[in-house]
Amino acid sequence: MTPAGPIRKPVAENISVLSVSSAEEDHFHLQEILSSPGRTLFPDIVFTLIAKSTIAAAKGALQRGRISIVMCEHDLSSGSWKELLDFAQGMAAPPPVIVTSRVADERMWAEVLNLGGHDVLARPFNNEEVIRTVTAAWSLWQHRFQCRAESSQRAGGNAA
Secondary structure, eight states, rough: OOOOOOOOOOEEEEEEEEOSSSOHHHHHHHHHHHHHHTTTTTTEEEEEEEEEEHHHHHHHHHHHOOSSSSEEEESSSTOOOOHHHHHHHTSSSSOOOEEETOOHHHHHHHHHHHHTTEEESSSSSSSSHHHHHHHHHHHHHHHHHHHHHHHHHHHHHHHH
């Protein structure tokens, strides 16, 4: 029989979400949604929003830190979401890119998916849709990251 030990509370996992938008209210609304209690099926997750207003600033944030998810406004004056998607896809652990737009339609959704983006979110944001989309993107990112780590371990183990 195993001796009883202290019950440990699971450590919360911090998931960084990069929000790229020229509209400051988008950042505030996303922060409010992502930090609301009971907002996800994963209670041990803490979403941290990193707000940037330009593509250049977003690229800098991607280079400096481990970003799990990118949310980028479709119509940025400082550059294109496609430029940021290409940049993100070139990273070692590329984060899923979610495009946000006031005119989200099927054509835009098809374009985003065909170019390798994760999804499109309509603005103004629907709380449940944001949570569903961000949680799905995080699950995908986590799965890809784990698969790469396992694949690297197998390759290293075979070489020995």
